[in-house]
Amino acid sequence: MAATKTRASSFSRNPSLLNSSHTSPGLKHGPNGSIFVSSGIPDLDKILGGGFSLGSLVMIMEDAEAPHHMLLLRNFMAQGLVHSQPLLYASPASDPRGFLGTLPSPEKGLRIAWQYKKYFGEQQPNLEAHRDSKHEYCSDFDLRKPLERHFLTRQQISCVSIQDPLNLTSFREHCSTFLNEIQRIDGITSCIGRIAIQSFCAPQCGYSNMDWVMLSFIRSLKSMVRSSNAVAIISFPPSLLSPSFCKRWQHLLTYCFQLKQSEPRHVSDEDKDLAKLLTGYQDMVGLLNVHKVARANTQVPVILEATTFSIKLQKRRHLTLECLNQTPVDGASKTSYATTGSCSGSSKTGALDF
Amino acid sequence: MAESVCRALRDGSMEGEHAAALTVKDSMKCPYGHNVFNHVLTQLSSNILSSKSQSKGLVLVALSQSPSFYYDLLRSRGIVDFVTNKWIHILDGYNDPLGWKKWLSEHDKIGSISSEIFASTTIFRNIKDLDQLLSLIIEVGKGLVGQGKGRFSVAIDSVSEMLRHVSLSSLAGLLSKLRGHDQISSTFWLLHSDLHDIKATAVLEYMSTMVITLEQTSESFDQQQTILENLSLHEQNSCKGKIQVRMKRRNGRVRVTCEEFDIDQSGMKFSSASPESATINQSLLPKVQFNLQLTEKERMDKENVVLPFEHQGNGKTIQIYDGRRALTEGKKGTEPTPTQQLPAVEDSGKGDIIYFRDSDDEMPDSDEDPDDDLDI
Numbered sequence: 001m002a003a004t005k006t007r008a009s010s011f012s013r014n015p016s017l018l019n020s021s022h023t024s025p026g027l028k029h030g031p032n033g034s035i036f037v038s039s040g041i042p043d044l045d046k047i048l049g050g051g052f053s054l055g056s057l058v059m060i061m062e063d064a065e066a067p068h069h070m071l072l073l074r075n076f077m078a079q080g081l082v083h084s085q086p087l088l089y090a091s092p093a094s095d096p097r098g099f100l101g102t103l104p105s106p107e108k109g110l111r112i113a114w115q116y117k118k119y120f121g122e123q124q125p126n127l128e129a130h131r132d133s134k135h136e137y138c139s140d141f142d143l144r145k146p147l148e149r150h151f152l153t154r155q156q157i158s159c160v161s162i163q164d165p166l167n168l169t170s171f172r173e174h175c176s177t178f179l180n181e182i183q184r185i186d187g188i189t190s191c192i193g194r195i196a197i198q199s200f201c202a203p204q205c206g207y208s209n210m211d212w213v214m215l216s217f218i219r220s221l222k223s224m225v226r227s228s229n230a231v232a233i234i235s236f237p238p239s240l241l242s243p244s245f246c247k248r249w250q251h252l253l254t255y256c257f258q259l260k261q262s263e264p265r266h267v268s269d270e271d272k273d274l275a276k277l278l279t280g281y282q283d284m285v286g287l288l289n290v291h292k293v294a295r296a297n298t299q300v301p302v303i304l305e306a307t308t309f310s311i312k313l314q315k316r317r318h319l320t321l322e323c324l325n326q327t328p329v330d331g332a333s334k335t336s337y338a339t340t341g342s343c344s345g346s347s348k349t350g351a352l353d354f
Numbered sequence: 355m356a357e358s359v360c361r362a363l364r365d366g367s368m369e370g371e372h373a374a375a376l377t378v379k380d381s382m383k384c385p386y387g388h389n390v391f392n393h394v395l396t397q398l399s400s401n402i403l404s405s406k407s408q409s410k411g412l413v414l415v416a417l418s419q420s421p422s423f424y425y426d427l428l429r430s431r432g433i434v435d436f437v438t439n440k441w442i443h444i445l446d447g448y449n450d451p452l453g454w455k456k457w458l459s460e461h462d463k464i465g466s467i468s469s470e471i472f473a474s475t476t477i478f479r480n481i482k483d484l485d486q487l488l489s490l491i492i493e494v495g496k497g498l499v500g501q502g503k504g505r506f507s508v509a510i511d512s513v514s515e516m517l518r519h520v521s522l523s524s525l526a527g528l529l530s531k532l533r534g535h536d537q538i539s540s541t542f543w544l545l546h547s548d549l550h551d552i553k554a555t556a557v558l559e560y561m562s563t564m565v566i567t568l569e570q571t572s573e574s575f576d577q578q579q580t581i582l583e584n585l586s587l588h589e590q591n592s593c594k595g596k597i598q599v600r601m602k603r604r605n606g607r608v609r610v611t612c613e614e615f616d617i618d619q620s621g622m623k624f625s626s627a628s629p630e631s632a633t634i635n636q637s638l639l640p641k642v643q644f645n646l647q648l649t650e651k652e653r654m655d656k657e658n659v660v661l662p663f664e665h666q667g668n669g670k671t672i673q674i675y676d677g678r679r680a681l682t683e684g685k686k687g688t689e690p691t692p693t694q695q696l697p698a699v700e701d702s703g704k705g706d707i708i709y710f711r712d713s714d715d716e717m718p719d720s721d722e723d724p725d726d727d728l729d730i
Contacts (some may be wrong), residue, residue: 239556
């Protein structure tokens, strides 16, 4: 009997074909035919199940009192530059290019004194003693070291200041030309563009009063990004936006993160209480709350194990996200953890769930 | 604390950082914002004059009081050096902010305006043009500190006055440009929060690194009575209140402190918050299921437990009960049998375990195989 292997169903995608076609390290293929782009923070990629899915719009709700959204943006932009992906950066500052000088540099891989070549033979002829960060999907960024100049001059980076133009149409056209150019650079799908918009509704921007104009801009940006190979990140301070529009934006965007700071320090010894409550409180610089995660080509919603993570800077260099470790609470007690108001600067955020 | 705020303004900002910014926020319940603003102004001025601060000059945009008020204020606090040492310049937006008087005098409707001209005052007549105001501030500031690396501070008497004429976003643009300018080391402004909607207050708090909020000390249900109380206190020339200071630090944490203040003829006095007026600190420790803390009673009971092998403390050597001898102290029901009791506890008379060894029942010297009894 000739045993021929026939496929029972022809609907499953053959992964081996895909792997051979793309060579770019900036992409990762996930389940259900989704393609992921790294966020630049390894912990965040793990939480999201691979990274940001291609064509998604990420929203970061800033904390009005802390600059941690800049850390997330920096890692995102630096990851794109390391992978030679074109980048569009917009900010309300009058000279946005200055921000590029603060991007972190990737950590070089471990130097292992081992003779790989002996064991692998002809499979990897180019293997060097240290791993090149370009070939990694997500690099570990050292926030203290600035990104090398050759990354900044090599590929196309455009910086736009969104402070002056009163209406957003010129910015919208800028985005659409940027996204169209990505298609033209490379025929295959390995070229991904990144758009980073910082402090979108900052008060000094002329359009910050025009809620509906901003909403329609975000909608058109979302449609542009979805039909091209790009990922866009928008950060904005939610306290300056009316709550109904904040909700509208949350529904419109694919991923939604909120940054909160740890409890403001009163002069009393509340810190000691919090330090007892959470391990590693002193290292924590803030909290990240994941409100919404994309459903990549599936009808089943993604339910995360935990939605609140603490942001820590390891040795002030590496950004890590950790699950909050808390002492077990007596369930029968009336004063629950959330209502005592610790770990959230504002009472409008709901209970933290672990 | 008010002292830490003044210190922060004195220290200014580092290279490449936005300038430090303070918002003094008050409302009708505690309308002493002007006093706090003047206090901060005089502190900064004395720091500038004694060269302790990063900034070498001060530009004051006066909108709700005339410049002569400020000169009198500084003089009353002992700062008199205006002419020889150019360190302060006041932009007069009080006398003619919209240019009406000038228009009227040009059209001969009123006589020519005679106003006191101080050497270091510039009058500006178009408050609606914020770009012009910005360039005027920068030009005047550069005139005070020179073209080099010198830095100056900017004070705006009342941002509420500006919001009467200009929109919030253009004001925010002006403030952000001021903060982003290389030569400006610190800024501060006064805001009356109940004159504007919440968004305006939120925007100004977003743009500032420190916020001083004035509150009243006693929560009185009757607002009328509070105002009357305040008025009567005012007649006695003394006013009390409470301030809450929120400072944003560079690492992203926020520091909140509360203080009480007392205003009298000589100025403002700050004191740390009295215990009963401090906010109730809810304990953040939730009830944990396993509580390792001991209450007093539990601790005392713990100390009373006498452990085995512990020195009894009454001079006798430790008695380790051997068990081979019969117990001599009164025990429960021991019959004079050769049963041997193994030692269980050594302390005197607390408890006893009576144990009978099975092998004691045997006759000695019985070598028989117990299985011999069985008949297989």
